[in-house]
Amino acid sequence: xxxxxxxxxxxxxxxxxxxxxxxxxxxxxxxxxxxxxxxxxxxxxxxxxxxxxxxxxxxxxxxxxxxxxxxxxxxxxxxxxxxxxxxxxxxxxxxxxxxxxxxxxxxxxxxxxxxxxxxxxxxxxxxxxxxxxxxxxxxxxxxxxxxxxxxxxxxxxxxxxxxxxxxxxxxxxxxxxxxxxxxxxxxxxxxxxxxxxxxxxxxxxxxxxxxxxxxxxxxxxxxxxxxxxxxxxxxxxxxxxxxxxxxxxxxxxxxxxxxxxxxxxxxxxxxxxxxxxxxxxxxxxxxxxxxxxxxxxxxxxxxxxxxxxxxxxxxxxxxxxxxxxxxxxxxxxxxxxxxxxxxxxxxxxxxxxxxxxxxxxxxxxxxxxxxxxxxxxxxxxxxxxxxxxxxxxxxxxxxxxxxxxxxxxxxxxxxxxxxxxxxxxxxxxxxxxxxxxxxxxxxxxxxxxxxxxxxxxxxxxxxxxxxxxxxxxxxxxxxxxxxxxxxxxxxxxxxxxxxxxxxxxxxxxxxxxxxxxxxxxxxxxxxxxxxxxxxxxxxxxxxxxxxxxxxxxxxxxxxxxxxxxx
Amino acid sequence: xxxxxxxxxxxxxxxxxxxxxxxxxxxxxxxxxxxxxxxxxxxxxxxxxxxxxxxxxxxxxxxxxxxxxxxxxxxxxxxxxxxxxxxxxxxxxxxxxxxxxxxxxxxxxxxxxxxxxxxxxxxxxxxxxxxxxxxxxxxxxxxxxxxxxxxxxxxxxxxxxxxxxxxxxxxxxxxxx
Numbered sequence: 001x002x003x004x005x006x007x008x009x010x011x012x013x014x015x016x017x018x019x020x021x022x023x024x025x026x027x028x029x030x031x032x033x034x035x036x037x038x039x040x041x042x043x044x045x046x047x048x049x050x051x052x053x054x055x056x057x058x059x060x061x062x063x064x065x066x067x068x069x070x071x072x073x074x075x076x077x078x079x080x081x082x083x084x085x086x087x088x089x090x091x092x093x094x095x096x097x098x099x100x101x102x103x104x105x106x107x108x109x110x111x112x113x114x115x116x117x118x119x120x121x122x123x124x125x126x127x128x129x130x131x132x133x134x135x136x137x138x139x140x141x142x143x144x145x146x147x148x149x150x151x152x153x154x155x156x157x158x159x160x161x162x163x164x165x166x167x168x169x170x171x172x173x174x175x176x177x178x179x180x181x182x183x184x185x186x187x188x189x190x191x192x193x194x195x196x197x198x199x200x201x202x203x204x205x206x207x208x209x210x211x212x213x214x215x216x217x218x219x220x221x222x223x224x225x226x227x228x229x230x231x232x233x234x235x236x237x238x239x240x241x242x243x244x245x246x247x248x249x250x251x252x253x254x255x256x257x258x259x260x261x262x263x264x265x266x267x268x269x270x271x272x273x274x275x276x277x278x279x280x281x282x283x284x285x286x287x288x289x290x291x292x293x294x295x296x297x298x299x300x301x302x303x304x305x306x307x308x309x310x311x312x313x314x315x316x317x318x319x320x321x322x323x324x325x326x327x328x329x330x331x332x333x334x335x336x337x338x339x340x341x342x343x344x345x346x347x348x349x350x351x352x353x354x355x356x357x358x359x360x361x362x363x364x365x366x367x368x369x370x371x372x373x374x375x376x377x378x379x380x381x382x383x384x385x386x387x388x389x390x391x392x393x394x395x396x397x398x399x400x401x402x403x404x405x406x407x408x409x410x411x412x413x414x415x416x417x418x419x420x421x422x423x424x425x426x427x428x429x430x431x432x433x434x435x436x437x438x439x440x441x442x443x444x445x446x447x448x449x450x451x452x453x454x455x456x457x458x459x460x461x462x463x464x465x466x467x468x469x470x471x472x473x474x475x476x477x478x479x480x481x482x483x484x485x486x487x488x489x490x491x492x493x494x495x496x497x498x499x500x501x502x503x504x505x506x507x508x509x510x511x512x513x514x515x516x517x518x519x520x521x522x523x524x525x526x527x528x529x530x531x532x533x534x535x536x537x538x539x540x541x542x543x544x545x546x547x548x549x550x551x552x553x554x555x556x557x558x559x560x561x562x563x564x565x566x
Numbered sequence: 567x568x569x570x571x572x573x574x575x576x577x578x579x580x581x582x583x584x585x586x587x588x589x590x591x592x593x594x595x596x597x598x599x600x601x602x603x604x605x606x607x608x609x610x611x612x613x614x615x616x617x618x619x620x621x622x623x624x625x626x627x628x629x630x631x632x633x634x635x636x637x638x639x640x641x642x643x644x645x646x647x648x649x650x651x652x653x654x655x656x657x658x659x660x661x662x663x664x665x666x667x668x669x670x671x672x673x674x675x676x677x678x679x680x681x682x683x684x685x686x687x688x689x690x691x692x693x694x695x696x697x698x699x700x701x702x703x704x705x706x707x708x709x710x711x712x713x714x715x716x717x718x719x720x721x722x723x724x725x726x727x728x729x730x731x732x733x734x735x736x737x738x739x740x741x742x743x
Contacts, residue, residue, distance in 0.1 A: 102650060102658050102687015171649065171658075370726050407726040411646065416689040418649020418658075423726045531660035531668075533711070538648075538728040539655025 024302050025236075026387030026396075028504035031466035032512035033565070035482045038468055038490045041514065041563045045086050049558035050075065054107070054499060054521035057155065058460070059560060061505040061515075062113035062132065065089065069111045070558060071521065072096065072104050072123035076111060078135060079560075082508045086562070090135035099416075100124035100146055103172060107153035108500075114158040119183070121152035121165050127181060129163075139186035147416060149174035150232075154298075157237040157246065159276060162189060166233020170251040170296065173419030176231035176268070178248055180279060192279040194231030194250040194267050195221070201267055201281060202274060208283035208333050220263035228413045229261065230254030231268030235298030236385075240314070243331055245273045245282060247316055249297035256294045256378075257408040257421030259367035264289040269297050271318060271326075273333060283333025286356055288322055292365045293346060293406065294378040294422065295321035300385040300460070302395070303330060307443070317388065317442065319397050321380020322347065322357065325440055339445045341438050342401055343429055345375045367421075370407040377404035377426045378541060383435070385460035385501055387469065392483050394448055395440040396469050400456035401429040402546050424542035434546060437461065437471055439486060449486040455547060458520075460501025470514060472498025474547075478516050478561070494518035495559055511564050519558030523547075589718075591633035595698045599624070604681075604697040606674045613670040615678075621701075628673070628705030632718040635732070638706025639720050641699055645691065653728040654710040659687060663711035663729075676704045 033041065049055065053071025059079075060067045066079040066086065073096035078089040100123045111120040117138060118130045125144030130137055143165065144150035149172025156165040163186075166178040176194030181187060192202035196217045203217075213219065218226055232251040239246040253261055253268040269288040274281055287297040302317040308327070316330035323344040327337040338350045338357070347357035363374050377400070384398040404426045411421030428434040435453030440446075455474040462470040468489070469481045474497040480490040497520035504514050522530035523540050534544040595603070599620055608615040628634045642648065650659030660668060668686075669679050680700050683690030691700065709719060709732055719733035 098685040099687055099689075101685075104658065104687075405726065409643065409725070412644070414646055414694065417646035419646070420649050423648065423653070423728065425726065425728065531656050531664065531666060533655045533661035533664040535663055536653045536655025536661070536729045538726070539652045539661065540657050541652075544652075544655055 024304070024388055025300070026302075026385055026460060026462055026501065027389060028462060028464040030464055030504050030506055030512040033464060033468055033504075033514070034466040035468065035489055037565060038480045040565050041480065041490050041492075042566055043492065043561055044513070044564045045084070045560075045562040047079070047086050047560045049077065049517065049519065049560060051519070052521060052557040053519070055517040055519035055558045056108040056459070056499050057110035057517070058501045058503045059515055059517060060111050060113055061503060064508045065113075065132070066515070067111045067113060067118055068517065068560060069109055069120050072100055072107065072109075073098070074109065074120075074122050076118065076120060076130065076135070078132075086560070092130060092135045092137070094122055094126060094128055094140065096122070097124040097146055100151060103146070103149065103151050103169065107151070107168075108155070109153060110155040112155055112158050114183075117183070119156050119158055119163055121154070121156055123151050123153060125150060125152055127152070127156060127163060127165055127186060129183070129186065141181060141186040143179060143181070143188070144169075148172075149416060149419075153234050154236055157239060158183060159239045159241075159246070162276070164237050164246060166237065166248060168232045168234035168251070170230035170232050170234070170254050170294075171418050171420055172416070173228035173230065173254040173413050174232060175227060175229055176233055176250055178233040178237065178274070178279065190279040192274065192281070193217075194233065195226035195229040195265075202279045203281050206275070207281050216264070216266040220266045222260060222262050225261045228254055228419060229265065229268060233298070234296075236300045238301055238303055239276060240303060240330060243314075244276050245330070246276050247271065247273050247301055247303070247330065249287075249299065249301070249318070251298050252288075252291045252294045252296035255411050255413075255419045255421040256406075257367050257411060258290060258292050258365050259408065260410065260421065261290075265291065269295065271297055271301070271316070271328070273330065285326070285328060285333055285335060287318075287320055287326065289356055292363075293322075293374055293404075294420070295376075295380045297321065299380065299382040302386065302388050304388060306390070308336060317395065319382050319386045319395065319440075321376070321382055323376045323381040324357070325395065325397075325442075325445070327442070327445075337445050341397055341440050341447060342381055342399055342436070343375060343432065344381075345373070365406060365408050367408045367410055370405055372405045373403050374406055375403040375429050376400065377402040378406075378424060383457040383459070384471075384499070387461040387463040388442070389463035389465075389469075389483055391465060391467065392463075393441065393443055394483065395442050396461040396463055396471070396483075397438045397440055398457035398459060398461050398471055399436045399438050400458075401432045401434055401436055402426045402456060402543070403429050404542055423538050425537045426542035426546040428546060435473070437469070437481070437486070451481060451486045451488070458497075458499035462502045462504060462514075464504055470502040470504070470516075472500070472502060472516055472518070474499065474520060476518055478502060492561070492563070494561060496520055496557070507564070514563045515560060517558060517560055589632060591631065592627075600697050603701060606677055608674060608678055612678065613675050614672055615674040617674055628701045629708055630718055634702050635706050635709060635718055636720055637699070638702040638704070639732075641695070641703050642706055643725070645694065645703075647703075650687070655729070662707055665711055671708075673704050673708060676707055677701065680704065
C-alpha cells in the first residue's frame with residue numbers, strides 16, 4: 001500500500017524508474033470512484049478531435065495537460081485540464097505522406113510525455129519530439145521506410161535518454177526491427193532486426209541460449225525468405241530499470257502462406273528481452289514458431305513483481321494473440337505458465353519439453369488448401385491491452401472470440417503491396433459471443449469470470465484501485481464493472497464506437513476523472529473504414545462476416561469524453 | 567419434306583452455325599495497338615476522361631469478353647490486389663463492390679488509378695503490368711460490383727467462397743447464420 005500512495009496521478013507511464021510494477025499502464029491507483037458511487041458518474045466535458053479515423057490510443061495525461069494524438073494524418077492536441085471545456089493550448093500537425101493511409105489498420109500511436117518533452121511516432125515513419133509547454137519541434141526523424149512497407153504504429157518508450165520504437169508492416173513483408181534514438185537529438189543509437197544473421201538480430205555471448213546453432217534467423221527460413229519475413233515490433237515496448245532490460249514482442253512472419261517460409265521462422269512471433277544500452281538480445285521465447293495463423297506476439301505485456309507459486313518473482317505477463325496467458329520470469333526468460341483463457345483449437349496445450357504449444361494437426365495450413373474453423377482467428381484473441389489490478393489479482397483481457405477459415409495461396413513479394421497470400425473468413429466461436437472481457441486469475445491460472453459482449457472488444461481495459469474495471473465496446477458503450485464480480489454498474493453510450501482504452505486521472509481540483517476517446521473510423525480495424533462492403537465475406541480480413549451485425553456508426557468523428565462524479 | 571419442316575431445318579442449321587462463332591480472343595496484342603491503348607486522355611483533375619480511339623475500335627473487349635475478364639480476375643490475385651481490397655469488399659483499401667469510387671467509376675479513371683497510383687495508399691503498377699494487363703484488370707474491377715454480361719463473367723472462383731460468382735452479380739447479401 002505504501003508504494004500505491006506514492007503514485008500521485010492515476011495514469012503512470014514509463015519514467016526513469018522503469019515500468020514500475022504497481023504503476024502498470026491500465027491500472028489507476030485512484031480510489032475515489034468505487035462500486036458504491038460509480039452509478040453517479042456523469043459526462044463533464046466532450047471535445048471533438050477533428051479526425052474521422054480510427055482512434056485506437058488513449059489520451060495521455062501529464063500534470064494539468066492532456067495530450068491526444070489523432071489517427072493518421074496525425075494531429076497532436078495539448079488540452080488544458082484546468083479550464084472548463086478543455087481548451088486547446090496548442091496543436092501540431094506534422095507533414096504526412098498520404099501513401100501510409102493504405103497501410104494503417106489498427107495503429108495505436110500515442111504520445112509519451114517525459115521531462116518536459118512530448119515524443120510520438122507517426123504512421124508514415126517519423127519520430128518527433130516537441131517541447132511540451134509550447135509545441136515547438138525539437139527534432140523530427142524519418143526512421144521507417146514506407147516504400148518498403150514499414151510503418152510506425154505504437155507509442156515509443158522513453159528510457160534513460162533514449163527513445164525506443166519498432167516498425168510495423170508484417171502484412172507488407174517489411175522486415176521487423178527495434179531502434180533506439182537519442183532523446184536529445186533523435187540520432188540513431190542502435191537498430192536490431194527480428195530476422196536475419198545473428199549480428200543483425202543482436203545475438204551474441206550474452207544470449208541465454210548461447211551455444212545454439214548460429215544464424216537461426218537465416219537457417220529457419222526458406223532461402224532468403226527472411227529478407228521480407230515480417231516480425232515487426234508493432235506493439236508497446238516495456239523496460240525494467242533495475243535490470244536494464246527492455247521487453248518487446250515480435251510480429252508474425254510474412255507471407256501468411258506457411259509453405260513459402262518453411263522452418264521455425266526465427267525470431268518472429270515471440271518475446272525478446274534486450275539490453276537497453278545496445279539492444280543485445282538476452283533471451284527469446286518462441287511463442288508461435290512457424291506461425292500458421294498470422295497471430296504474432298506484439299500484444300501488450302505487463303511487468304509485475306508478485307508472488308508466484310509461493311515465492312516473490314519478477315514476472316512478465318503476456319496475454320498472447322494465440323489465446324494463452326504466458327507468465328515468464330522476466331530476468332531469466334523462463335516460461336512458468338501458458339494457459340488458454342478462451343476456447344482454442346489451433347493448439348492443444350503446452351508441450352513442457354519443447355516450451356511451445358502442441359499443434360492440432362487438423363488445423364494445419366497448406367498452400368492451395370482451405371483450413372476451416374481455426375480458433376482463434378487473425379489478428380488474435382486479445383483485442384486490446386489487458387489491465388491488471390494488484391487489489392484483485394485479476395488480469396482483465398479484452399477478448400475477441402472469433403474463428404476463421406483460412407485459404408493459403410502462393411504470393412509474390414511486390415514492394416508496397418500486401419505480402420500475405422491468404423484469404424480469410426471469420427465467424428464467432430461456436431456457441432460463444434464474439435467478444436468478452438475475461439477476468440483471469442493470475443495466481444490460479446484460470447478464468448475467474450467472463451462478461452460476454454455482442455461484438456469483439458477492440459480497445460484496452462482500465463482497472464482502478466477503487467475496485468472498478470472500465471472498457472469500451474465497438475458499439476460505443478463505455479462500461480464500468482465491479483472488478484471482483486464482473487457485475488455491470490454503469491454505462492454510457494458514446495456517439496461512435498470505442499476502440500481505445502479508457503484512462504483515469506486526478507484533475508487539478510483533486511477529483512478523479514475518467515476519460516475515453518471514441519471513434520472507430522467506420523469498420524473497426526480496417527483502414528478503409530466506412531468503405532467496407534460486407535457482401536464480400538473476406539472483406540476486412542474476413543471480419544466483415546463475423547461483425548455484420550455491427551450497427552453503422554453515425555457519421556460522428558473522434559470525440560473525447562471526460563467523466564466525473566457531480 | 568414439307569415446307570414447314572424445311573424451314574425448321576434451316577433455322578436449326580442457322581442456329582448451329584451461329585453457335586460455332588466463337589468469342590474472339592487476342593492472346594497477344596500487336597505492339598502498336600498496345601501502345602495506342604496507353605494513350606488515355608485524362609481530365610486535369612486526374613479523374614475521368616476519354617479512352618484511346620483504338621479502344622472502341624477493338625470493340626471495348628475488356629468488359630465483355632470472357633477471356634479478358636478471366637485474365638483480369640487472375641491478375642487481381644497475382645498482383646496482390648486482394649491484400650488491400652479483399653474480394654472487392656475492401657480492407658485497408660476501399661471496397662470495389664459498393665458503387666462508391668473515390669477516383670471515378672469509368673474505365674479511364676480506373677485505368678489511371680492502377681497505372682499511376684493514387685494518394686492514400688494505391689501504388690502505381692506502371693512498371694509491373696503491361697498496358698493490356700491494366701485494361702484487363704480495369705474491365706474485371708468494373709464488373710465486380712456491377713452487372714457483367716452473364717455469359718462472359720466468370721461463373722466460379724477456384725478460391726474460397728467469399729461472395730456469389732461474378733455472373734450472378736450484383737452479389738447478394740449473405741444469409742444470416
